[in-house]
Amino acid sequence: QMFLDECRIAARLHHPNIVQVFEVDRHGELPYLVMELLQGITLSELMRAGPLSPGHAARVLAACARGLHAAHEALGPDGLPLDIVHRDFCPQNVHIAFDGHVRVVDFGIAAARGKIAQTHSGELKGHLSHMAPEQIETPKSVDRRADLWALGVTAFEVLTQRHLFRDQNQPSTIWNVLHRRIPSLDDV
Numbered sequence: 001q002m003f004l005d006e007c008r009i010a011a012r013l014h015h016p017n018i019v020q021v022f023e024v025d026r027h028g029e030l031p032y033l034v035m036e037l038l039q040g041i042t043l044s045e046l047m048r049a050g051p052l053s054p055g056h057a058a059r060v061l062a063a064c065a066r067g068l069h070a071a072h073e074a075l076g077p078d079g080l081p082l083d084i085v086h087r088d089f090c091p092q093n094v095h096i097a098f099d100g101h102v103r104v105v106d107f108g109i110a111a112a113r114g115k116i117a118q119t120h121s122g123e124l125k126g127h128l129s130h131m132a133p134e135q136i137e138t139p140k141s142v143d144r145r146a147d148l149w150a151l152g153v154t155a156f157e158v159l160t161q162r163h164l165f166r167d168q169n170q171p172s173t174i175w176n177v178l179h180r181r182i183p184s185l186d187d188v
Contacts, residue, residue: 003031004031007021007024007031007033008024009082009084009107009110010033010035010107011024011033012074012076012082013070013071013074013084013107014070015066015067015070015071016066016101016103017063017064017066017067017070017102017103017104018067018070018071018103018104018105019035019036019038019095019103019104019105020035020036021033021034021035022034022035022036038095038097038103038105039097039098040095040096040097040098040099040101041095041096042091042092042093042094042095042096043060043091043092043094043095043096043154043158044090044091044092044094046096047091047157047158047161051161052158054159057155057158057159059102060094060096060102060158061151061154061155061158063101063102063103064089064094064102064104064151064154065151067102067103067104068086068089068104068144068147068148068151071084071086071104071107071110071147072084072085072144072147083111083143084107084110084111085110085111085142085143085144085146085147086104086107086110086147086150087110087111087126087135087142087146087147088106088110088126088127088130088150089104089130089147089150089151089154090126090127090129090130090150090153090154091154091157091158092127093105093106094154111142128165128166128170128173128174128177129153129163129164129165129166129173129176129177130149130150130153130154130165131146131149131150131177132145132146132149132150132177133149133177133178134146135149136174136177136178137178153165156182156185159185160185160188162188164176164182165177165180
């Protein structure tokens with residue numbers, strides 16, 4: 001069901017900064033989606049290669065913001081907002097093509113109006129280190145602000161080359177997200 005939901009959500013999104021889905025169909029009982037061929041690396045791979053210049057970082061982050069905004073503003077066939085929230089935005093879900101084009105990928109756990117599969121109460125999915133506190137505390141009530149939080153965490157990490165909340169284990173990472181003071185970029 002999650003795969004079908006991802007297909008339905010992704011097929012509604014048409015923006016240069018979101019991976020494009022061309023077709024959603026079935027082969028017998030097996031559903032599949034056809035998406036554009038992406039040739040490049042993830043933002044996390046690029047960050048491991050060394051620091052990005054502030055200008056390059058700003059360009060990548062602005063493209064991510066445009067892609068997320070397009071997802072947040074997407075409308076269904078009825079003309080009503082789909083209320084899409086990526087819920088797993090992080091450097092691993094940003095693709096940078098060899099020509100420099102930036103795309104947000106992997107809407108596999110996105111929240112949206114009309115989804116079939118539902119996250120079980122108390123179940124957390126996604127990268128804990130980039131989750132907004134409210135996504136950890138009340139995962140069913142997240143909105144687009146959770147993606148903006150994740151974009152901010154990503155921006156901090158791109159600019160400083162340091163993890164903001166990630167720790168050695170999941171409980172410590174969750175505690176950090178909920179309680180750790182966010183340092184000023186000037187302090188880092």
